[in-house]
Amino acid sequence: MRIAPFQLERWFAEVEADADVMLAESGVRPLSADRFDTDPGELGYVIPTAGRPAFRAKVGELHGRDAAETLFTCGTQEANLLALLSLADSHVVVVTPTYGSFTGLANSLCDVTRVPLVEPGWELDPDAVESALRPDTDLAVVVNPNNPTGRHHDEETMRSVYERCADNGTYLLCDEVYRLLSADPIAPVSSFGRHGISTGGVSKSFGLAGLRFGWLCGPSAVVATAENWKDYTTISPPTFGHHVAEQAFDRHEELLAENREHVAENRAVVEAFLDTHDLAWSNPDCGVNAFVEVPAGFASGESFSRSLVTEESVVVAPGEAFGRPEWFRIGFGLPREKLDEGLSRTGAFLARHR
Known part of the structure; x- marks a missing residue:
């Protein structure tokens, strides 16, 4: 059996370990182990x-x-x-x-x-x-x-x-x-x-x-x-x-209610950021992922993603990993302070390239 490389995971393997902010994280921020009997x-x-x-x-x-x-x-x-x-x-x-x-x-x-x-x-x-x-x-x-x-x-x-x-x-x-x-x-x-x-x-x-x-x-x-x-x-x-x-x-009702609130607050922050920078997105209505259009001046999701991680140490996921090079994926389930830092650096990056 022969299988093609998993593009998304190969991208993360290349850039994630050395980056400061993982703005492509696809889950809700991790819960602390001390909340459970381990x-x-x-x-x-x-x-x-x-x-x-x-x-x-x-x-x-x-x-x-x-x-x-x-x-x-x-x-x-x-x-x-x-x-x-x-x-x-x-x-x-x-x-x-x-x-x-x-x-x-x-x-x-x-x-x-x-x-x-x-x-x-x-x-x-x-x-x-x-x-x-x-x-x-x-x-x-x-x-x-x-x-x-x-x-x-x-x-x-x-x-x-x-x-x-x-x-x-x-x-x-x-x-x-x-x-x-x-x-x-x-x-x-x-x-x-x-x-x-x-x-x-x-x-x-x-x-x-x-x-x-x-x-x-x-x-x-x-x-x-x-x-x-x-x-x-x-x-x-x-x-x-x-x-x-x-x-x-x-405890699923308690934990999920907490996570839904966290995700809703973060989503609103991302939506306001994208409105400020006049970037379209997929308008997510569940989960923590969204497609965002590649800004003008970049040839593809990969070129944007690679430039962003090189200049600002922020990781997003190139749309090529999903067969859609005109987009990149972000995740907004991460801790709020990390989200704010990632968006701040991305905003500075966009300002330099416009």
């Missing part, structure tokens, strides 16, 4: 390796599934990998722009058809997804809320996409890692019916990226196949991650 006891495998049944039942219930239809993973990234390894055989439809692992993984496994969101509002068109389906389409993939634009597709739209996939015998995989940042989250795709699969984790909405804890919820046959693949990857979820994530779920 002693899981013995550091053995989580048993059973799919995750402890009582906790799987809690997560499954929030996704319209039971414990047997829920698999714990090392982050949402592994959940998505396992879903694709389990299902992608002939043809996959991927809605774009999207997180790069979906196009990269799918391209390494089978034929891929990309369905672009409709600009300027970045809407998902169910008719376009249906037109892309083939008799041999194994899987369609949507990230909702979308990364990189921060746009949230409503439940009516998602159900319409699901019905068209189900009628074709195609599974619909939805990466819902930002879903719980909505004040009124829509129903997860896994609850729509036998062809629905949801992946998620605690990295983004909960601000617990370091736990490397995620899940896959879906039909029992798909979960069983994914569990078989997991025997060849990480075997079990991390003991620390499982232990702390269970506490976070027990």
Whole structure:
């Protein structure tokens, strides 16, 4: 199996470690470990390796599934990998722009058809997804809320996409890692019916990226196949991650309300900054990501991003990583003082280049 470099992660590997401000961070600022009991006891495998049944039942219930239809993973990234390894055989439809692992993984496994969101509002068109389906389409993939634009597709739209996939015998995989940042989250795709699969984790909405804890919820046959693949990857979820994530779920209403407030305040700060500098953006309505137009005078998202990190030590994500070179991605979930510093330096950079 040959796979293309993951452009976004290669960019971060090149510039993130030496930069002062990570203005491309795609999650909510990390919570402090002292808010949780961090002693899981013995550091053995989580048993059973799919995750402890009582906790799987809690997560499954929030996704319209039971414990047997829920698999714990090392982050949402592994959940998505396992879903694709389990299902992608002939043809996959991927809605774009999207997180790069979906196009990269799918391209390494089978034929891929990309369905672009409709600009300027970045809407998902169910008719376009249906037109892309083939008799041999194994899987369609949507990230909702979308990364990189921060746009949230409503439940009516998602159900319409699901019905068209189900009628074709195609599974619909939805990466819902930002879903719980909505004040009124829509129903997860896994609850729509036998062809629905949801992946998620605690990295983004909960601000617990370091736990490397995620899940896959879906039909029992798909979960069983994914569990078989997991025997060849990480075997079990991390003991620390499982232990702390269970506490976070027990307090999810408190933690998510806190994070939603933080994100809303930061979003308002970014919107005011962009208005001041007359820059258009994707007008995100859920999550912590946004596309921002590349300012005049720069050839592409990469040229802008590279100049910004060189001159101001601020990292943003070039749109080329998402197949959209006329944009760059920012994240606004970071701590407020870091956000202010990053925007201040970006403002100084823009002033010099206009």
